[in-house]
Amino acid sequence: MKDQESPRAIDSFQPDRRRETVEEAGTMHLQSSPQIVVVIPALNEEEGIGWVLDRTHEALSRLGVPYHIVVVDGGSRDRTVEIARSWGAEVVMQNGRGYGDAYIQGFRHAIERYKPEIIVMLDADGTYDPAEAPKLIKPIMRGEADMVVGNRFAGLQPGAMTTLNKVGNRILSWLARVMIGVNIKDTQSGYRAISRELLQTIPLAQKGMPFATELIVEAYAHGYTIKEEPITYKPRLGGQPKLSPLRDGYRILNIIIKFALQHNPVFFAFMMGALLLIPGLTLGIWVAYHYFFTGIKYYVKGLIALILTIAGFNSLLLAILALYLKRMETRLFRIFKITFARQEKR
Numbered sequence: 001m002k003d004q005e006s007p008r009a010i011d012s013f014q015p016d017r018r019r020e021t022v023e024e025a026g027t028m029h030l031q032s033s034p035q036i037v038v039v040i041p042a043l044n045e046e047e048g049i050g051w052v053l054d055r056t057h058e059a060l061s062r063l064g065v066p067y068h069i070v071v072v073d074g075g076s077r078d079r080t081v082e083i084a085r086s087w088g089a090e091v092v093m094q095n096g097r098g099y100g101d102a103y104i105q106g107f108r109h110a111i112e113r114y115k116p117e118i119i120v121m122l123d124a125d126g127t128y129d130p131a132e133a134p135k136l137i138k139p140i141m142r143g144e145a146d147m148v149v150g151n152r153f154a155g156l157q158p159g160a161m162t163t164l165n166k167v168g169n170r171i172l173s174w175l176a177r178v179m180i181g182v183n184i185k186d187t188q189s190g191y192r193a194i195s196r197e198l199l200q201t202i203p204l205a206q207k208g209m210p211f212a213t214e215l216i217v218e219a220y221a222h223g224y225t226i227k228e229e230p231i232t233y234k235p236r237l238g239g240q241p242k243l244s245p246l247r248d249g250y251r252i253l254n255i256i257i258k259f260a261l262q263h264n265p266v267f268f269a270f271m272m273g274a275l276l277l278i279p280g281l282t283l284g285i286w287v288a289y290h291y292f293f294t295g296i297k298y299y300v301k302g303l304i305a306l307i308l309t310i311a312g313f314n315s316l317l318l319a320i321l322a323l324y325l326k327r328m329e330t331r332l333f334r335i336f337k338i339t340f341a342r343q344e345k346r
Ligand SMILES: Nc1nc2c(ncn2[C@@H]2O[C@H](COP(=O)(O)OP(=O)(O)OP(=O)(O)O)[C@@H](O)[C@H]2O)c(=O)[nH]1
Pocket: 040, 041, 042, 043, 044, 045, 072, 073, 074, 075, 094, 097, 098, 099, 102, 122, 123, 124, 125, 127, 160, 161, 190, 236, 240, 241, 242, 243
């Protein structure tokens, strides 16, 4: 039985041993050992939570960093809370409802109580392997990324994801790339490591499953570096999935469209340009053909073709302008970030 709410790894903390372990793990650039908090939302996950916590302790102890585990319980009616406490996790009772709401509360609690440099997101159902957490943490420790997302498609085990979820996840990630510009293959993955600075900067409001998308899009829109690492994804250890593919898929799609309109009008301006230009130019060529080769003059059709073509060109110019503004915004965010970091160091 582990001590409840005891800060693990800090107690048995030996600076020299820690440095050895971390260097063995391949993080040669690491100057100091960052504090890590693993936040795990759980709702009736008694079959999985014990295994998840056991392996999290093992993985983070081996990494040699001070860490805490916070389980945000959404009102479980089974033994989830009891098992989580027995494995030394701090259990926070969720005030609201939903996956995103659990994370928003868990992040706030973790930051206020522990001030960790890095926060890890992990599910309680055993689908993600905590042994792979160092893979997500290390790029942040090395300063190569602000958020690292586990790509489940790289190691999908049989029965882990239904065909509907697989297709839906691929489509949603593709839409996020085309419409917003986020180049992440698995935007719905719930296994991530994130810097505290990122979490303290971006606004997060989504209470349900769209939270995963919101987190990535806001991080991207604020100019943070997001990396992806391959991970394995296994079938649940038991319990019921809380994700409802059609309802949540629809909500996530809505969020992508909303963010695309808010953050990246390039896509819409470009689509508008294409929709006006294609018929405009086709009609224009047809009118010109008749004018030159058959001698028939189509004044009204010619005028419509001209209006469509001019409007289409205008939209394309707007798309180019929006693209430049977007790039400028990203550059400005980066400059702010660097200036802010320098000021904090002083
Ligand atoms: N606290 C809390 N946890 C939740 C809530 N909804 C889901 N969770 C937890 O969030 C994690 C992810 O939920 P899942 O149901 O596994 O969703 P999923 O991983 O997209 O779906 P599967 O692939 O079927 O596992 C699990 O650990 C759940 O127990 C909630 O409302 N409150």
